[in-house]
Amino acid sequence: MRIGELAQRTGVSERSLRYYEQQGLLVSGRTLGGHRDYPGSAVDRVILIQELFAAGLHSKKIARLLPCMRDSDGGPAEIATPRLVAELTEERERINRTIADLIRSREVLDEVIEAAAGRFEATASASATGA
Amino acid sequence: MRIGELAQRTGVSERSLRYYEQQGLLVSGRTLGGHRDYPGSAVDRVILIQELFAAGLHSKKIARLLPCMRDSDGGPAEIATPRLVAELTEERERINRTIADLIRSREVLDEVIEAAAGRFEATASASATGA
DNA sequence: CTTGAATCTGACACTGATGTCAACTCCTAC
DNA sequence: GTAGGAGTTGACATCAGTGTCAGATTCAAG
Numbered sequence: 001m002r003i004g005e006l007a008q009r010t011g012v013s014e015r016s017l018r019y020y021e022q023q024g025l026l027v028s029g030r031t032l033g034g035h036r037d038y039p040g041s042a043v044d045r046v047i048l049i050q051e052l053f054a055a056g057l058h059s060k061k062i063a064r065l066l067p068c069m070r071d072s073d074g075g076p077a078e079i080a081t082p083r084l085v086a087e088l089t090e091e092r093e094r095i096n097r098t099i100a101d102l103i104r105s106r107e108v109l110d111e112v113i114e115a116a117a118g119r120f121e122a123t124a125s126a127s128a129t130g131a
Numbered sequence: 132m133r134i135g136e137l138a139q140r141t142g143v144s145e146r147s148l149r150y151y152e153q154q155g156l157l158v159s160g161r162t163l164g165g166h167r168d169y170p171g172s173a174v175d176r177v178i179l180i181q182e183l184f185a186a187g188l189h190s191k192k193i194a195r196l197l198p199c200m201r202d203s204d205g206g207p208a209e210i211a212t213p214r215l216v217a218e219l220t221e222e223r224e225r226i227n228r229t230i231a232d233l234i235r236s237r238e239v240l241d242e243v244i245e246a247a248a249g250r251f252e253a254t255a256s257a258s259a260t261g262a
Numbered sequence: 263c264t265t266g267a268a269t270c271t272g273a274c275a276c277t278g279a280t281g282t283c284a285a286c287t288c289c290t291a292c
Numbered sequence: 293g294t295a296g297g298a299g300t301t302g303a304c305a306t307c308a309g310t311g312t313c314a315g316a317t318t319c320a321a322g
Binding site for chain 2: 307308309310311312317318319
């Protein structure tokens with residue numbers, strides 16, 4: 001498929017897809033005229049990349065991680081080097097800290113939301129009773 | 132306390148503390164000479180701000196959120212407006228999505244880490260047996 | 263006082279993924 | 293073939309929090 005279709009199917013902009021390729025995260029064939037041509041597996045790949053970006057990994061680390069994945073492109077998965085494993089373990093800990101932080105922040109939001117909900121309930125109640 | 136001590140106790144740079152004040156997230160008294168003077172409660176406040184930043188909230192939203200919290204400065208907590216509640220609910224959903232995404236990404240990392248661990252175990256085992 | 267550490271303000275740089283625009287080229291349906 | 297939509301590269305902008313530097317001022321201790 002071409003870049004427009006991949007963008008549409010993944011929800012990722014064409015700009016970003018070209019950026020991923022530039023960063024070595026995504027490989028594409030080319031037509032005779034130079035247009036990118038992606039295999040169907042690119043959809044999953046792009047979604048995975050987005051997830052890893054959202055998890056706070058930088059492109060360089062993702063570029064080193066992807067070849068070590070099973071179904072990256074059907075080829076044999078490389079084995080992560082000890083250095084990479086150490087970094088990924090660190091990322092893993094960071095992700096754990098981030099999750100814990102997100103849960104705390106969510107509780108903070110819930111407090112404020114529920115306090116307001118209680119107040120509005122009271123207001124609605126007062127209005128309902130004609131007060 | 133002064134800014135240096137607050138920075139040390141929170142692990143947040145002085146630069147960031149001044150930025151927080153500029154964004155209306157943090158209030159400080161001033162000495163006669165103009166130096167910032169923080170109450171002890173500023174420590175918790177700064178940590179809270181950092182958590183909310185880490186959760187992906189922007190300073191403007193945090194600035195509107197903070198007055199609605201119970202122990203923000205000991206003063207009475209304001210009630211969040213419906214508009215703010217709607218925004219915070221949206222943030223809450225975003226946080227939930229982010230958590231789900233982080234868990235997925237963590238699983239990806241685990242796969243790669245464990246695959247390598249298995250291989251190294253095999254290698255270590257082979258080494259141990261003198262192979 | 264004086265001296266050195268701490269703080270002040272203001273300005274500019276950076277990061278890293280993404281948006282956007284320009285000028286050009288390719289592809290496809292007529 | 294040709295028109296117009298889609299794709300190409302390259303460059304510059306953006307965001308938002310933070311780093312960093314310069315030059316001036318304040319604080320605290322001798």
